[in-house]
Amino acid sequence: MTxxxxxxxxxxxxxxxxxxxxxxxxxxxTLAAARARRAARPRHRTGxxxxxxxxxxxxxxxxxxxxxxxxxxxxxxxxxxxEGPTDFLLVLPGDDLLRTVPHLGRVNLSILSDRRTP
Amino acid sequence: MSPETLELELACLHAAAFGWxxxxxxxxxxxxxxxxxxxxxxxxxxxxxxxxxASFRTWLFAVVRNTxxxxxxxxxxxxxxxxxVLDDTSDGRPDAATVLARADASRRLLAAxxxxxxxxxEVLHLVFYQDLTISEAAAVAGVSLGTARTHYERGxxxxxxxxxxxxx
Numbered sequence: 704m705t706x707x708x709x710x711x712x713x714x715x716x717x718x719x720x721x722x723x724x725x726x727x728x729x730x731x732x733t734l735a736a737a738r739a740r741r742a743a744r745p746r747h748r749t750g751x752x753x754x755x756x757x758x759x760x761x762x763x764x765x766x767x768x769x770x771x772x773x774x775x776x777x778x779x780x781x782x783x784x785x786e787g788p789t790d791f792l793l794v795l796p797g798d799d800l801l802r803t804v805p806h807l808g809r810v811n812l813s814i815l816s817d818r819r820t821p
Numbered sequence: 822m823s824p825e826t827l828e829l830e831l832a833c834l835h836a837a838a839f840g841w842x843x844x845x846x847x848x849x850x851x852x853x854x855x856x857x858x859x860x861x862x863x864x865x866x867x868x869x870x871x872x873x874x875a876s877f878r879t880w881l882f883a884v885v886r887n888t889x890x891x892x893x894x895x896x897x898x899x900x901x902x903x904x905x906v907l908d909d910t911s912d913g914r915p916d917a918a919t920v921l922a923r924a925d926a927s928r929r930l931l932a933a934x935x936x937x938x939x940x941x942x943e944v945l946h947l948v949f950y951q952d953l954t955i956s957e958a959a960a961v962a963g964v965s966l967g968t969a970r971t972h973y974e975r976g977x978x979x980x981x982x983x984x985x986x987x988x989x
Contacts, residue, residue: 709949711976715984716949723840728854730835734828737858741866758950 822871830877836953841882845889845975852896856889856973860926872882875960882947882961933983941976944969 822830835869838860842853862882863869869884873875934942940962947958959969 705977709981711984713978713982715926715930716946719930720840720950722924722927723843724836726837726850727839730832733835733839733858734831734861736854737861737865741862754978757919762886808966 824865826927827864827871831864831881834878834881836882837878838885840950841946842885842889844943844950845886845891852889852892855862856892858883859892860885860888876957879953879957879960883955883963884949886943886961929984933980936983937976938972940964940968941972941979944972945976945980948973 822979839853839857842857842860843850846852846856860869863884864881871880874880876881934945937945943962944955944958946971947953947961948955953961955969955973956966959966962969962972964972
């Protein structure tokens with residue numbers, strides 16, 4: 704094991720430790736300061752929360768103010784209906800028969816008129 | 822562990838913990854006191870719990886190390902905020918009173934240590950100053966035994982070289 708096998712370094716660190724020990728604050732004082740810090744902590748937390756809330760509110764306001772007008776860019780799909788130039792080819796004679804419900808006992812005159820056409 | 826037992830254990834290790842806190846705060850005594858108070862508060866409030874996996878000393882040193890790092894990060898953040906001018910925060914360097922109070926030999930040792938990488942500095946401090954084994958130092962620093970041993974050997978060689986170069 705090579706731990707602490709250097710006497711010169713050990714002596715230097717020991718001297719440093721003696722200096723620090725002489726200047727160490729008393730344990731009771733440190734503990735009392737820690738307890739005082741505990742009492743003061745909620746104020747800190749509240750301060751941070753308030754600061755965070757202000758930042759969030761600021762960002763929200765900035766976004767609202769700088770947002771582009773969404774109405775100008777919208778397209779009403781109901782008003783735009785494109786019709787192709789060859790759509791008329793899809794209209795067949797008698798296609799009403801396929802789209803409507805047939806009734807028994809009633810004659811569909813439009814079909815009859817279609818048949819009369821050459 | 823009861824609060825009374827905890828306080829007794831902390832009182833026994835107080836001087837050693839303060840020395841370690843100073844090392845974690847790069848020699849800044851005020852920051853070290855701050856870190857130690859925050860560590861004690863964490864322990865007494867139960868936010869840091871001793872689970873018995875390591876020795877109490879090793880665990881306490883790990884708590885102090887982590888707390889000092891947290892405080893350093895917070896201080897760094899506060900320095901970046903505009904209100905930092907109103908807040909007397911440490912900049913991570915030893916205060917003037919501490920530097921003046923040091924003996925010449927200690928000042929040289931600290932100056933040499935300050936040039937080493939943080940891990941090497943930590944392992945050397947834990948082994949030579951705190952009399953921990955390399956294995957215990959590894960547990961405190963949160964690295965493997967092999968890594969700690971490498972930091973120890975390299976750090977020791979570099980420190981000896983630096984101290985030899987320094988005029989006596």
